[in-house]
Amino acid sequence: MSTNDEKLISARDLLRELLELRRLAPDLAEWDEEHFGNSPPKLFGLKRLIALFAAFEIEWNVAKFVRGAFIKPKSARYRDILDKAAVEMSLAIDDPLGPHSHQLPRCFQILLGYRQNVEATVSCFAGTLMASGMNYYALQKTGTINRIIRDNLGIVDDLLVSLISPEAKSFPVGQLERFHFRCVGSRSVENNFGTRVR
Numbered sequence: 098m099s100t101n102d103e104k105l106i107s108a109r110d111l112l113r114e115l116l117e118l119r120r121l122a123p124d125l126a127e128w129d130e131e132h133f134g135n136s137p138p139k140l141f142g143l144k145r146l147i148a149l150f151a152a153f154e155i156e157w158n159v160a161k162f163v164r165g166a167f168i169k170p171k172s173a174r175y176r177d178i179l180d181k182a183a184v185e186m187s188l189a190i191d192d193p194l195g196p197h198s199h200q201l202p203r204c205f206q207i208l209l210g211y212r213q214n215v216e217a218t219v220s221c222f223a224g225t226l227m228a229s230g231m232n233y234y235a236l237q238k239t240g241t242i243n244r245i246i247r248d249n250l251g252i253v254d255d256l257l258v259s260l261i262s263p264e265a266k267s268f269p270v271g272q273l274e275r276f277h278f279r280c281v282g283s284r285s286v287e288n289n290f291g292t293r294v295r
Contacts, residue, residue: 104270106278108262111149112254115159116216118142125159148278152268153261163209165202165260174263175201178256205260208253215250219243
């Protein structure tokens with residue numbers, strides 16, 4: 098088994114891929130091969146994301162996913178998340194209205210929406226190669242804030258990842274081949290997981 102096959106892919110990778118593709122293509126109505134046909138990075142990201150949805154047994158319907166509709170609120174798999182939320186909420190406020198399992202999809206939708214907005218904010222100057230004078234000073238200040246935000250995104254990401262995969266499933270890259278994770282086109286592309294994709 099190669100080193101790449103031993104790399105584990107988790108729900109955190111699914112979240113990262115979704116956020117990156119959403120940053121590149123905000124309009125979910127265009128998330129198909131026809132619209133992305135002229136953009137290899139978008140098409141590659143789309144096919145990789147489709148494979149990750151299949152691996153995590155989530156229906157490929159991004160519009161429903163971003164609303165949290167993939168969550169089955171009555172499933173016992175979310176019990177630990179609800180118990181943790183109850184403890185954290187009781188420390189802050191006694192809330193008779195929650196947490197309840199039927200609130201999980203909306204919780205996911207709120208957090209993912211926030212996370213998408215934050216991703217757009219912290220990456221808005223990512224392509225800037227040069228700056229000088231006050232422009233550099235401004236980028237330095239925004240960069241400082243962006244690093245602080247990035248350092249604390251785990252607060253939101255950890256809960257999103259738990260809602261995507263409460264069991265914290267992970268898969269070796271090689272195991273994802275059955276979902277066509279590596280078979281995304283004829284040209285070789287280096288994906289974010291360090292795997293050579295052909």
